[in-house]
Amino acid sequence: MLFSRYFIGAVAMASMAALAPAAHAQQADTTVTFRIFLRGSPIGSEDVSVLRSAEGWTISGTGHLGAPLDLTTRRLEVRYDANWKPQELTIDANTKGATFAIHTTFANGQAESEINQTGVVKRKTDPVSADTMVLPNLFFGTYEALALRLASIPVGTTFRAYVAPQAEIAVKQTARSSQRIETAKRVVDVKTYALTFQNPGAPLDATLWTDEAGRLVRFEVPAQSLLVARDDFASVSARALVMSRPGDQPVTIAANGFNLAGTLSQPSGPAMKGRYPAILMIGGSGPTDRDETVAGIPIFAQIAGAFADGGYYVLRYDKRGVGKSGGRAEGVSIDDYIEDATAALRFLRERKDVDDKHLVVFGHSEGAWVALAVAARDGDVAALVMAAGPSGTGGDLVLEQQQYLLGKATLSDAEKQARIDLQKRIQAAVVGKGRWDDVPEPLKRQADTPWFRSFLGFSPAPLVAKTRQPILILQGDLDRQVAASHADKLAAMAKARKKGGPVQVSHLDGVNHLLVPAKTGDVDEYPSLSAESVDPRVAKTTVDWLKRVMKPN
Numbered sequence: 001m002l003f004s005r006y007f008i009g010a011v012a013m014a015s016m017a018a019l020a021p022a023a024h025a026q027q028a029d030t031t032v033t034f035r036i037f038l039r040g041s042p043i044g045s046e047d048v049s050v051l052r053s054a055e056g057w058t059i060s061g062t063g064h065l066g067a068p069l070d071l072t073t074r075r076l077e078v079r080y081d082a083n084w085k086p087q088e089l090t091i092d093a094n095t096k097g098a099t100f101a102i103h104t105t106f107a108n109g110q111a112e113s114e115i116n117q118t119g120v121v122k123r124k125t126d127p128v129s130a131d132t133m134v135l136p137n138l139f140f141g142t143y144e145a146l147a148l149r150l151a152s153i154p155v156g157t158t159f160r161a162y163v164a165p166q167a168e169i170a171v172k173q174t175a176r177s178s179q180r181i182e183t184a185k186r187v188v189d190v191k192t193y194a195l196t197f198q199n200p201g202a203p204l205d206a207t208l209w210t211d212e213a214g215r216l217v218r219f220e221v222p223a224q225s226l227l228v229a230r231d232d233f234a235s236v237s238a239r240a241l242v243m244s245r246p247g248d249q250p251v252t253i254a255a256n257g258f259n260l261a262g263t264l265s266q267p268s269g270p271a272m273k274g275r276y277p278a279i280l281m282i283g284g285s286g287p288t289d290r291d292e293t294v295a296g297i298p299i300f301a302q303i304a305g306a307f308a309d310g311g312y313y314v315l316r317y318d319k320r321g322v323g324k325s326g327g328r329a330e331g332v333s334i335d336d337y338i339e340d341a342t343a344a345l346r347f348l349r350e351r352k353d354v355d356d357k358h359l360v361v362f363g364h365s366e367g368a369w370v371a372l373a374v375a376a377r378d379g380d381v382a383a384l385v386m387a388a389g390p391s392g393t394g395g396d397l398v399l400e401q402q403q404y405l406l407g408k409a410t411l412s413d414a415e416k417q418a419r420i421d422l423q424k425r426i427q428a429a430v431v432g433k434g435r436w437d438d439v440p441e442p443l444k445r446q447a448d449t450p451w452f453r454s455f456l457g458f459s460p461a462p463l464v465a466k467t468r469q470p471i472l473i474l475q476g477d478l479d480r481q482v483a484a485s486h487a488d489k490l491a492a493m494a495k496a497r498k499k500g501g502p503v504q505v506s507h508l509d510g511v512n513h514l515l516v517p518a519k520t521g522d523v524d525e526y527p528s529l530s531a532e533s534v535d536p537r538v539a540k541t542t543v544d545w546l547k548r549v550m551k552p553n
Contacts, residue, residue: 032215032230034140036065037287039225039446043069048141050148050215056081057148061141068442071095071138078134078142084149086111086134089164102136104164113165128168129160136164140219140228147208147216150176150193161197170198174205174528177296190217192296194527201410205527207296209233222295223524247308253317255343258326262317262344263290265308277358277382277550278313278348282341282374284365285455289323290316292364294514295526299364299534303515306539307362312546313354317344333454334366338373345374345381358382358550362542363389365482365513369460376466382550383501384467385542387474388482388513391489394455395427397482404480431456464493470501470549474538476511478521502549511535 031049035042046063057080065071075092089104104113111126133149135142150173153159158172175194190209197204209218219228247266252259267276281300283292292300304314320327320340327340341361349356360383363371368389375384390397402423406416426447428434436444464471471494475487484507491505512518516532518525 034228034230037227046140048144050144059141059144067445069138073139076139076141080145085131089134091136091139102165111162115165124165126167128162132160132162132168134164135161143219144216147210148214150210151191151214172196205524207527222526253344253347255340260317260320260340260344261324262315265304265314267311267313268309275353275355276313278315278354279307279360279362280345280348281314281316282361282363282367282370283319284367287322287329289318295529297514297516297529297532299514302534303539310543315344315348331450333450334369334458335454337370341370341374360385360546369458372460372463375469376463379468381469383546384469385472386490387515388476388479389490390482391460391486393457393459399423401481427456461493465497468500471503472542472545473505474541476508476513476515478511478518479513480521480523481513504545506541508535508537
């Protein structure tokens with residue numbers, strides 16, 4: 001997610017799907033480890049094995065999830081027959097100091113469950129489809145069954161899932177696509193599936209990736225900032241090979257004690273004499289790679305190609321601790337990301353084929369703040385482009401985003417106000433202006449980080465006043481993470497400078513925070529947009545504007 005949303009509320013996991021009878025997937029009997037991330041931070045892992053025999057399929061596993069979920073799985077096992085009809089589910093776990101066990105058997109269109117919570121036994125019977133997919137909340141190993149069967153389900157098909165031991169729901173496969181992922185050992189051909197789970201409260205969108213064998217490699221719920229990734233896809237050595245163009249080359253950028261890995265796109269079009277202008281692209285918050293891939297959309301890879309076609313060298317890079325870049329994300333602040341961007345700018349400046357008098361910084365979302373800070377520090381930067389950048393402090397933005405989401409929630413006014421008050425107390429405590437006494441410990445551990453502290457206190461206003469460069473502000477008018485009004489406020493700040501270049505603000509109708517065409521602009525719409533492309537006006541507006549404001553040598 002481009003802006004990690006530190007809002008308060010329980011994680012309600014996606015409910016999964018039942019699939020129509022399908023041809024058998026190939027045998028899979030290896031044990032793999034999945035890493036689980038919440039709001040970009042690792043919270044636990046699961047070890048999962050899948051075994052196929054003549055009788056059917058058995059999926060089993062163990063694992064642990066830390067705060068705020070606090071779940072230890074001692075035993076997980078779900079069995080299906082050879083036609084993917086569920087037979088039995090067994091769970092033995094511990095959560096927040098309390099034990100619980102679930103044992104469910106399936107027969108004659110019913111799921112018979114015995115639920116033991118710290119010695120208190122309850123029994124429950126639910127009607128289910130004969131081939132329902134058994135996918136209890138927060139037990140990610142069970143999603144292996146979903147992964148193995150999705151290839152046989154046509155796009156647009158609705159199927160059934162039993163969220164044991166609650167109820168059965170409908171799930172729809174809304175889209176699918178392919179991409180290639182480079183890991184430390186090999187390049188994997190990956191299938192990506194967009195899914196919508198019809199939960200009782202509201203639909204929830206997610207994406208699921210499988211490898212060539214149909215095994216699960218990644219599961220993501222953008223609206224909850226939840227990511228589950230197999231070990232070889234969660235490491236810093238894995239990155240998507242989503243796009244490639246003639247002249248793209250991998251580069252290594254010397255940073256502060258480690259190297260950043262990036263891609264340098266060479267300019268195309270008519271040959272020029274001498275050196276070429278260059279654009280440095282800076283991505284948003286969270287574990288953002290050089291392509292700034294969100295919900296399957298390689299935002300920066302697409303824009304970089306268009307910039308290069310416009311006659312620019314274009315540099316984009318994996319953030320520290322992401323993709324092939326070194327360094328660690330733990331303990332990082334926005335100031336650290338500014339230093340990394342400065343190192344990338346220095347890399348461009350030292351190249352003999354780059355015109356160091358015509359260097360442009362382009363930042364998206366939180367990256368717009370980083371780009372602004374770099375331009376304010378470095379007067380030799382020729383131009384600044386801010387796409388979907390906030391105009392106020394990070395603290396104001398979090399509350400604004402929370403107000404928008406609460407406006408859509410089916411809660412009482414008192415419940416909404418209680419969540420707002422708690423969010424304000426948390427933010428005050430993070431920046432040292434409040435106390436942690438009345439904040440639950442799991443929320444404190446989640447929020448009390450250097451990055452969140454720097455984010456809450458960051459304000460673009462004093463930096464805008466220090467810049468002298470021409471500034472282009474790009475804004476999607478369907479942006480629900482950074483509302484369209486932020487662009488006009490940034491433009492007003494820039495135009496109020498006593499000394500400064502020209503300012504242009506360009507609103508893009510029908511475009512969301514990811515800079516792609518959308519219908520609602522909401523975060524939960526992102527997975528259904530995986531086949532969309534970045535709006536061409538983003539690159540065209542930028543290139544046309546740069547031709548006007550940057551004088552040739």
